[in-house]
Amino acid sequence: MSDTERAALKRAADHRVTGASTALVALSETLHAHPETAWEEHRAAGWVGEALADGGFTVTPGYLGLDTALLAEVGTGPTTIGIMAEYDALPGLGHACGHNLIAAGTVGAGLALAALADDLGLTVRVYGTPAEEGGGGKIELIDAGAFRDLDLALMVHPAPVDVAEARPFAVAHNHVTYDGVSAHAAAYPDHGVNANDAFVVAQVAIGLLRQQLPADTRVHGIQTVGGYAPNAIPEHTEGRWYTRANSLEQLEELEQRVRRCFEAGALATGATLHVVPESKPYDAFRTDERALAAYTRNAVDRGRVFADPAVAGRMNRASTDMGNVSQIVPAIHPYIGVDSLPYTNHQKEFAAACVGPAAERALLDAAVLMAWTVIDVVQQD
Incomplete structure (x- = not known):
């Protein structure tokens, strides 16, 4: 032509x-x-x-x-x-x-x-x-x-x-939940397992992790459920968390490091952690x-x-x-x-x-x- x-x-x-x-x-x-x-x-x-x-x-x-x-x-x-x-x-x-x-x-x-x-x-x-x-x-x-x-x-x-x-970036999207035990926050706080504290520990750990991460990666997310009443120990919390890297291989390594931060929250509080992918990773x-x-x-x-x-x-x-x-x-x-x-x-x-x-x-x-x-x-x- x-x-x-x-x-x-x-x-x-x-x-x-x-x-x-x-x-x-x-x-x-x-x-x-x-x-x-x-x-x-x-x-x-x-x-x-x-x-x-x-x-x-x-x-x-x-x-x-x-x-x-x-x-x-x-x-x-x-x-x-x-x-x-x-x-x-x-x-x-x-x-x-x-x-x-x-x-x-x-x-x-x-x-x-x-x-x-x-x-x-x-x-x-x-x-x-x-x-x-x-x-x-x-x-x-x-x-x-x-x-x-x-x-x-x-x-x-x-x-x-x-x-x-x-x-x-390649990216992974995860839905994160912690399950604990509710209790009266003033009368019986020692009876509770605080699922919100688990999320706080995880987010602090991720914040500290960032200084050791490669500059061409990203970790970020939001907590979507933090509890239901200030006088009740939160028994359930939820969030959505993204990790990004230049390849699926790098992403897999990054996800393992971030996962350990969430596991730290569960270990510190006694809450039960569940991480469920929202989709397969984006390449x-x-x-x-x-x-x-x-x-x-x-x-x-x-x-x-x-x-x-x-x-x-x-x-x-x-x-x-x-x-x-x-x-x-x-x-x-x-x-x-x-x-x-x-x-x-x-x-x-x-x-x-x-x-x-x-x-x-x-x-x-x-x-x-x-x-x-x-x-x-x-x-x-």
């Missing part, structure tokens, strides 16, 4: 996204106004599925047995492209990671590529992937057989600034360099400006279950800026920045750039 023909395809993709821009922005705003947390994204999955069905896709809701997952497919070409839509929100913070923009941008890219599927020899798949914020929806889909035949998987994630290459991300190079060129052509490496390095300390997808098929996961600094992901101010003019530009650019990247990658084969 000549450069002139390729340019024509890119103009067609741009035109398709522009023509759908009003509907795409409306979808993003609707998702933003009605946040749903992991595994509860019933309305979100329905709205995304409806938009794709209206665009000519065959939509399978409840994909592979997951109620809030979906598969939308169009085209019958030999090259299979998978675009990932995320739409879960954060508890208490709404769309403070911008998944409303991910979902709408993915729909836009799907619509653009659907119009070109015959010309490019594509099978285009849009996956609705639930529970990225801690539930590992993509991992559940992998285990059920999804994604493995893709020639390229891609998505674009909102951020304060543009960053081309994603380098997320580190492996970038397809060819697709990333195409995305980067196209972003520059589109007028996007990539952040200074020092800022980009901070952005790359998050985690995503897209990392697990990247370990089995070629994938990219660039970040696109919504001009939110000094506010960053997982702040309420970032959620506010995921609607409005800068967010709309990011949404539409993400859709076009994913389509342009696919055009370039397919034409290189």
Whole structure:
């Protein structure tokens, strides 16, 4: 294919996204106004599925047995492209990671590529992937057989600034509980086993451990249940704890060290410890360099400006279950800026920045750039 023909395809993709821009922005705003947390994204999955069905896709809701997952497919070409839509929100913070923009941008890219599927020899798949914020929806889909035949998987994630290459941590999510014995805190304190004290001991131990941990690891969490009454020894406490590292191997070693801190809480108080994984670990991300190079060129052509490496390095300390997808098929996961600094992901101010003019530009650019990247990658084969 000549450069002139390729340019024509890119103009067609741009035109398709522009023509759908009003509907795409409306979808993003609707998702933003009605946040749903992991595994509860019933309305979100329905709205995304409806938009794709209206665009000519065959939509399978409840994909592979997951109620809030979906598969939308169009085209019958030999090259299979998978675009990932995320739409879960954060508890208490709404769309403070911008998944409303991910979902709408993915729909836009799907619509653009659907119009070109015959010309490019594509099978285009849009996956609705639930529970990225801690539930590992993509991992559940992998285990059920999804994604493995893709020639390229891609998505674009909102951020304060543009960053081309994603380098997320591997991460483990654990639910931690202690069970003790309740007693009257004044009259019979010696009859109790204080489950809250167990959590305090564990958190102090983790705080001290941090000074001996490698700089490229993270340990953090919250206590979600601390007791029920100040005059009753707490018999049950709960928390959610995350550990992050650069690889699954490093993560396994880190988890063992953190686990000993929680065991210390149980030993010191006599409470019983239970640690239950909330999902399988998220893997580190492996970038397809060819697709990333195409995305980067196209972003520059589109007028996007990539952040200074020092800022980009901070952005790359998050985690995503897209990392697990990247370990089995070629994938990219660039970040696109919504001009939110000094506010960053997982702040309420970032959620506010995921609607409005800068967010709309990011949404539409993400859709076009994913389509342009696919055009370039397919034409290189």
